[in-house]
Amino acid sequence: MDYPLISPTNGNVLREDGAHFLTDGERRWPVVDGIPFLRPDDDLRLAVVADLENGNERDALCRLLADQDRFSPTLPPERAAIERVIDKKGLNLREAMALLSYGPVGDYFAYRWCSPTFTGGLHMLERTPAHQAVVEVACGIGHFLRALEQAGREVVGVDIVYSKLWLARRILGVKGPLICGDVEAGPVIGTSRPTTVFCHDAFYFFEFKEAALTHLRQIAAGGSVAVGHVHTRTSAHEAGFALERAAYGKLTDAFVRDDADFMLGWYGKRAVVGDPASVAVGWIEGETEHRAIEWIKNNDSLRKNPLLQERKISWPSAGWRQEYEEDSQCLNGESLPELINAEWPADVLTRYQKRLLINLPGSW
The missing domain is CATH 3.40.50.150 (Vaccinia Virus protein VP39)
Incomplete structure (x- = not known):
């Protein structure tokens, strides 16, 4: 997809300004690990720009990985934890989010x-x-x-x-x-x-x-x-x-x-x-008529729903369970508590539709 990136401060189209920067003619915007940082947060932007200008790409990455939004329920991660996320091979998603101090947001994701x-x-x-x-x-x-x-x-x-x-x-x-x-x-x-x-x-x-x-x-x-x-x-x-x-x-x-x-x-x-x-x-x-998308092209990517453990549901936390129960009130026979003791359908895609099987990333 061809698109221009737009400065959040002056609305100008951004152009490349060296290996790690974009510019809007007034400010430099950093690009770290291929991801442009275009938030109008001057303190963080300037700190990351300084890291990159001094050749400290790792410091820039660690600084950005420590950043959180205004609704984060946890404190930012320590530098040592961030270093482990960057360096440890084979780290799975849940381990990475724990090290990055995601807290209950990690369960949600x-x-x-x-x-x-x-x-x-x-x-x-x-x-x-x-x-x-x-x-x-x-x-x-x-x-x-x-x-x-x-x-x-x-x-x-x-x-x-x-x-x-x-x-x-x-x-x-x-x-x-x-x-x-x-x-x-x-x-x-x-x-x-x-x-x-x-x-x-x-x-x-x-x-x-x-x-x-x-x-x-x-x-x-x-x-x-x-x-x-x-x-x-x-x-x-x-x-x-x-x-x-x-x-x-x-x-x-x-x-x-x-x-x-x-x-x-x-x-x-x-x-x-x-x-x-x-x-x-x-x-x-701009809604259209419903047209099904082929979400699963290879059944080998499907795994048993990790909530389902030995004919019971293993909730990751009380908060996640509360949110699931609030959202699933409308499902009328399709929620996991209702399906847990039912006979599994023979068809793999029906199992996927009913969330008995899930398309999880390999490093979940």
């Missing part, structure tokens, strides 16, 4: 594949134009980017936290461009053709939602904007800046659906539409 909200996001993508490249905003460690690339789609990932992008590249193997940037502050990239912009389980974190949505539409360039699993004030989730359902409806001309509609859509079922007490909602600007 490690088990996101097992959540009904993940398959709800996959189904949402199936209701966007199949020919468009996908720019995922707030992509985290790249769960959806990885799934889309395996299905043959062109992707770009944008997130505010550098270490998440680094894990997306190093452990999940995402190949498309990754950009550390704040879409609340500006669109970060330009696109030359209509694009699907996808933002899932993150939009409620934006404090200035109208500005963020404007920038998502700018990136889409006439394509689709899919915003999923947006927590409402009914949700037990406390982080971010959740709104009432009606307030989300004022942000878009698209039909704001209960998130249950997307989660149940994965199973070919329909939700009761319009519950004002819904814990999460979603919408698609």
Whole structure:
């Protein structure tokens, strides 16, 4: 996908300025391990630029891997732990996130594949134009980017936290461009053709939602904007800046659906539409008819859902269990507690659909 990167401070198109830098004509923006840092955080930007100008690429990387967002529930990782993440061969995803001090966010990312909200996001993508490249905003460690690339789609990932992008590249193997940037502050990239912009389980974190949505539409360039699993004030989730359902409806001309509609859509079922007490909602600007995507091209990539242990569920934490139970209330026979003692379907892809089998990365 051909696109220019855009300065978050003056809106100029960035151009290369040496091996590790981009410039907007006024400021230098660092590129570390192939990931541009375009957050409008002058203190961090200048510190990383100084590291690189002094030839200290490792210091620059460690500095960025220690950075966290405003909602992080944990203290930043120590330098020694970061060094282990960089140097230790064979480190798996959960070990890396523990060393990077992800805390409960690590559980969320490690088990996101097992959540009904993940398959709800996959189904949402199936209701966007199949020919468009996908720019995922707030992509985290790249769960959806990885799934889309395996299905043959062109992707770009944008997130505010550098270490998440680094894990997306190093452990999940995402190949498309990754950009550390704040879409609340500006669109970060330009696109030359209509694009699907996808933002899932993150939009409620934006404090200035109208500005963020404007920038998502700018990136889409006439394509689709899919915003999923947006927590409402009914949700037990406390982080971010959740709104009432009606307030989300004022942000878009698209039909704001209960998130249950997307989660149940994965199973070919329909939700009761319009519950004002819904814990999460979603919408698609430029929605298409549902068209299934071949998410699994090789059954060898499937593994038993790690939550399923000897006819019981092994929850990673009480908090993760609470979130799963809140999200799965709509599943009507498809949740793991309901399936745990049922006879497994013979068909492998049906087992995948029902989340008995999961497409996990090899270094999970």
